[in-house]
Amino acid sequence: MLTYDMDNREGLSRYEYLYQCIKKDILEGRLAADEKLPSKRALAEHLKLAVITVENAYQQLLMEGYLYSQERKGFFVSPMIESVVTKPSHRAESKNSVENIQKDMQKTAIGKGKKHWIADFKNNYVNRNKFPYATWSKLMRRTLSINAPCLLEAVPFRGLRILREAIAAFLYQQRGMEVRPEQIVIGSGIEALYVQLFQMLANDTVYGMEDPGYQKTAKLIAKNGYECNYIPIDEKGLSVEHLKKTDTSVVILAPSHQFPTGLVMPISRRRELQQWASQKKNRYIIEDDYDSEFRYTGKLIPTIFSRDEQERVIYMNSFYKSLSPAIRICYMILPESLMRHYEKSMRCYSCSASTFEQYNLALFISEGYFERHINRMKKYYRNQRNILVEAIRRSPLADISTIYELNAGTHFILCLNTEVSDKEIAKKAKEQGINVSFLSDYCNGTVENREHLLILNYADIEDIDLDVVLQILKEVISQ
């Protein structure tokens, strides 16, 4: 008869302990295949247990397939395929508590991401002290207190309608874009939206990217198994002349604020591009409007999308930069014909953005907080830019550099008069605790004539002693 020390259970319940013991015996071969187990009553008596305890243990083993039962005959050991070696233990050590989490958050807060840098001009941070916590919290309390069951329903595949309406109204007011909420698809990651686009556009699509440009999208294209051409940019942005010489069918670009040059594509070049798109079926322009909100003089630049009669322009934007990367909400706007195609073919993807945050963001936009936030951040960033520009002008860098500043975004380019290579400067600056990148880092083709163009992000420079940092940079550059 099975005998286990029921007093030595290491905190387990009787049922759980019995279940573990029998399972172990089966797994380690002490109970053979098809061996009959003692009746529940007999085992209970033997181990001085209640019958229900044995019953529960047997039932669990039955459910998991360690035992099988035959009516009126009892319980038998299931034949196993092979014995299983117990895996070495490497359980998660730390148990979370509020204190630990808060400690962790505070610790992170001190300098995560910038931990190793006395200055980080490379990373395109959002200023993290400027998030409108009070307003967001107030709205979130309201959102959660509405307590409507609909908050907990699965969201339509395109995203919540009220958020799509809020975005459409905002784009109309701010950019003069005429968009129906039905044309908008809400997502939680730009990459996931791109994947959907890739799968919706023709299989033999060849993509075209700006060179220099945003490298991550190029990697994403490759990862998804598509070809990608790099199209050089000139002083008007992406060169349509070069584009025409390639087999590109879908071109991805940021016409209102090219990354990293900051160029605005003039209307003539935009038309050229639209003409190119209209010349063949399946040609599309993906307009990445990231960062376009922060323009310090004049009106915002109109989008190509707003002048798209041919239904060839797909518009993409997110709230990562304009609000916070913590709010994982982005969107794409499809021309009507593509939207019909999307509706038919992409239903297997459900909307992945948090429902609560979609509601909250809808309120945030509709009640005017978003516009106010952008205006406040514009002022703040412009001021930060001025501080950096002034610091450069009074620094020893002034004599060996020229500022290319286009009144937009949260970075500008500093053209260095130096013989030292970009790689060398970046390496030496890093050794001194300063993180920098160059335009050449974003180039895929030749870097000829594209060297010595230092990119300076200024969204989050408040804690930096600019005079010291620029002095160090000067020394690195002059070596």
Next chain:
Amino acid sequence: MLTYDMDNREGLSRYEYLYQCIKKDILEGRLAADEKLPSKRALAEHLKLAVITVENAYQQLLMEGYLYSQERKGFFVSPMIESVVTKPSHRAESKNSVENIQKDMQKTAIGKGKKHWIADFKNNYVNRNKFPYATWSKLMRRTLSINAPCLLEAVPFRGLRILREAIAAFLYQQRGMEVRPEQIVIGSGIEALYVQLFQMLANDTVYGMEDPGYQKTAKLIAKNGYECNYIPIDEKGLSVEHLKKTDTSVVILAPSHQFPTGLVMPISRRRELQQWASQKKNRYIIEDDYDSEFRYTGKLIPTIFSRDEQERVIYMNSFYKSLSPAIRICYMILPESLMRHYEKSMRCYSCSASTFEQYNLALFISEGYFERHINRMKKYYRNQRNILVEAIRRSPLADISTIYELNAGTHFILCLNTEVSDKEIAKKAKEQGINVSFLSDYCNGTVENREHLLILNYADIEDIDLDVVLQILKEVISQ
């Protein structure tokens, strides 16, 4: 000289109106390519405007490429490629306000999704009245009040570490799974995690799905351009015998609670499956553990993942069912070797789950609320199941049906003794306002011997008059 009626500006600022007028003249050809514009001073005097107003309008037109400037010569009209027809207006009509949004939410709350049904047994709802609003709100207030800048940083590609730690600790306690937080990848949509898996596993992977099974994943596989075999299930779940006859390399299944049959795969079949996986490089088992938390008797079923010494099992789960589909957080756990591969190759995807919600969920789990919520929901769902079972037993359906109920999940199968086809029953039930589905709806192969198995979801049946509804069903079935 350009002449515009500056008094009739329809609410626009002088600068904006002047900009619009000149742009219109350029676009409609009244100002020819390379035509020189009047000097700022001259135009200002002519239109009785401040010089700065004209200056601003010219600058904006310059920025957008409608004008070009020549030093000391002035401003000229840029050559356009073709004239652009103005697009018909179809702007978003409705402007959101809190009132509208709340109205919308209330309206939706009344019956969205069930609007047309007096009973919906098809949709796998979560009960929407049971979300722990008070606790979630309390934690969210705390999360937001911590106000740490780190809340606003871009999240690591795997997701927030404290959430991964909370999940690892939870899985250890609840499922005996030994998982390092580094093995966990947080996402906001199961589909997006699958896409990452597809791209990480070999290019020539052929997938295998349970038949009957969850159709959406099969569609996703096809959409991503991969082949998929449907492997029939028998009384022990997916048939490894059939699996071996196919060229499947990666099999996707729900061994702890097969959908829609509810079957638990016994240990012997699990071993057979693991043996199959270990026989060739690149063979993997994707263990979909959706819905496994709701088991009403005994312990939870151990996962295949916990007995995976060969590093062949990928585990997937979400909080959609266990908490709410509004919280778009899901995760996958990779064996160490695959995780190393993931780290190297999948960095182009950033974590798409909301940072605030990741923090909040970490607190919710770590402080024990999640476990309590599951226990509460288990009781609730078990009770709802009993109510439905009782209602069937006292209904006229009792004589012509058998309940297959496996003490888990939020649905069971009712085997109907009828000659009427599943399609016919579903159609007629719909006409009477009752939404139902059959096991045959989830079959890809033959439906022989798989007919007349009605699936009854009971997660959200509180508002249904079961006696009336079951009477109607009986009539539909007996016709």
